[in-house]
Amino acid sequence: MSRRPLAAFTLLEVLVALAIFAMAAVVLGTAYVNVLNGYQIARRATVSDPEVQFARAQLLTQADVELARRGGDFESADGRPVRWTATIEPTAQADLFTVTFECEIAGRDTTNAQKTREVFRVLRPTWSVATDRATLRAASRDRILKLQEGVNQ
Numbered sequence: 001m002s003r004r005p006l007a008a009f010t011l012l013e014v015l016v017a018l019a020i021f022a023m024a025a026v027v028l029g030t031a032y033v034n035v036l037n038g039y040q041i042a043r044r045a046t047v048s049d050p051e052v053q054f055a056r057a058q059l060l061t062q063a064d065v066e067l068a069r070r071g072g073d074f075e076s077a078d079g080r081p082v083r084w085t086a087t088i089e090p091t092a093q094a095d096l097f098t099v100t101f102e103c104e105i106a107g108r109d110t111t112n113a114q115k116t117r118e119v120f121r122v123l124r125p126t127w128s129v130a131t132d133r134a135t136l137r138a139a140s141r142d143r144i145l146k147l148q149e150g151v152n153q
Helices: 011-045 050-060 065-070 130-152
Strands: 072-075 081-090 096-105 114-123
Touching: 050 072, 050 081, 050 096, 050 114, 065 081
Parallel strands: none
Antiparallel strands: 072 081, 081 096, 096 114
16 A cells, blocks of 8 residues: 655745745834834824914024024914924035924913924025135035046046
């Protein structure tokens, strides 16, 4: 009587299958977490509060950097005081500034105050000092010339 070999997976095949499944689970889990983080970041980035939008607009329309740094305050449509400030730092590029914008809207009582903090970059030639602009432009021109020399060689 001849014995037929049993049709079964070997231990090595089972381990390889488990490893493939584990890697797929990790990749899918990471992708899911990234999607959730993206939704949360998008939700925070799209501040639809009209008071914050108005305060940001006041900052961005300010031509004098010192007045922009000082900030401002106003009353919201429902009578709550709104105060905004900005920390403005020059970057290594001419006329480009890093702005840390903070806006605080007082609540109806002391516990409901809303604070918003945003960091963004703004291209504002009116905020630059002429001597600093000239120095930064010369440095940029020198970097570009060095890059062009490297390409042409």
